[in-house]
Amino acid sequence: MNNQDLFENLSREGIQTTEEQRKNINRRINEVLNYEPKVGVFGKTGVGKSSLCNALFGQDVCEISDVEACTRNPQEVLLHMGGKKITLVDVPGAGENEDRDREYAQLYSKILPELDVALWVIKADDRAMSSDEAFFKQIVKPHVEQGKVFFFVLNQCDKIEPFREWNESGHEPGPKQLQNIQRKVTDVATRFSVPESKIIPVSACEKYNLVRLIDEMVFAMPKDKKITIVNSAARENVSAQAQEDAKKGFFETVGEIIENAVDKGAEVIGKVIDVIDTAKDFIRDLFWWF
Structure with missing residues (x-):
């Protein structure tokens, strides 16, 4: 998964991450994505x-x-x-x-x-x-x-x-x-x-x-588990509302992961979610509907 796009966008918004923090963020994101419901x-x-x-x-x-x-x-x-x-x-x-x-x-x-x-x-x-x-x-x-x-x-x-x-x-x-x-x-x-x-x-x-x-x-x-159901279901059974709900839930989850990793406090989470939404390569790797 291409997370470099995500970290570059975070940096442009003034949210700097160390190599160790990026490793922790990647690990937690992968845990969410690889969860088997x-x-x-x-x-x-x-x-x-x-x-x-x-x-x-x-x-x-x-x-x-x-x-x-x-x-x-x-x-x-x-x-x-x-x-x-x-x-x-x-x-x-x-x-x-x-x-x-x-x-x-x-x-x-x-x-x-x-x-x-x-x-x-x-x-x-x-x-x-x-x-x-x-x-x-x-x-x-x-x-x-x-x-x-x-x-x-x-x-x-x-x-x-x-x-x-x-x-x-x-x-x-x-x-x-x-x-x-x-x-x-x-x-x-x-x-x-x-x-x-x-x-x-x-x-x-x-x-x-x-x-x-x-x-x-x-x-x-x-x-944090909505995306696993959407990605597992037959595509013809997944509505636009379910897609949007899964995307929103995942973005909020990643925002919390990054917030906890960089220790910035709750005020940064809204900015993080906006950054995630602009990281197109990151999103395309995750959501088949993009």
């Missing part, structure tokens, strides 16, 4: 977890099979996206039997603290959610209340009645379908005691509403 995908077999991952990140990252249940152990898949990495953790769903549910309770409790984002996938037309509800309230919700980035994903919403109303050319629901999708969102929000904003209806196979899901993930991430 871990996304946990929860849900019962057959809800479309694999197809959702494939659609979100633009790769065949998981085997798609509705024939037999997943292994009882979580499956981790490390994706390489143009030099960037993200780990997807396919977590087995609850509700098979009591013995396995006890194992899964321990498994969920162990995995959740390690995740940057947790997605709980539910089939949009599924009415049997009692096992999901119990596991969420007993095990997952305490982590969400402590700040874990979490969303329910209503997948396969193209199958919501009246499914023949689905707009094939526009890849979107018809008017009555949209009303029923919203009713489902409200129902899930009520049953799980979460805000409706935490429930994202999508169709992985139709690529419907994936942009919104990526948006919400980016907006909810800490500022």
Whole structure:
């Protein structure tokens, strides 16, 4: 990565750095950029977890099979996206039997603290959610209340009645379908005691509403990790708003890194962010949308 452009611009603005400071700044920036986010995908077999991952990140990252249940152990898949990495953790769903549910309770409790984002996938037309509800309230919700980035994903919403109303050319629901999708969102929000904003209806196979899901993930991430989600997602799923939010978060993070390295105090951070924005070579190395 070309950081020389950045340091030259800082110097022109009167922010001088020693060789040792530049090494520390480079090291910290690289730590931020090389961070590998871990996304946990929860849900019962057959809800479309694999197809959702494939659609979100633009790769065949998981085997798609509705024939037999997943292994009882979580499956981790490390994706390489143009030099960037993200780990997807396919977590087995609850509700098979009591013995396995006890194992899964321990498994969920162990995995959740390690995740940057947790997605709980539910089939949009599924009415049997009692096992999901119990596991969420007993095990997952305490982590969400402590700040874990979490969303329910209503997948396969193209199958919501009246499914023949689905707009094939526009890849979107018809008017009555949209009303029923919203009713489902409200129902899930009520049953799980979460805000409706935490429930994202999508169709992985139709690529419907994936942009919104990526948006919400980016907006909810800490500022130093937003860029990792944007750089990992399939480009067609990344909105201009998500790009801008990731850029702003990264600039603020780099500003704080430089501020701490040169020991200038908070008054310099605004100037540093302006300098970063003018370091075109530095920016082009980081953001594919430039």
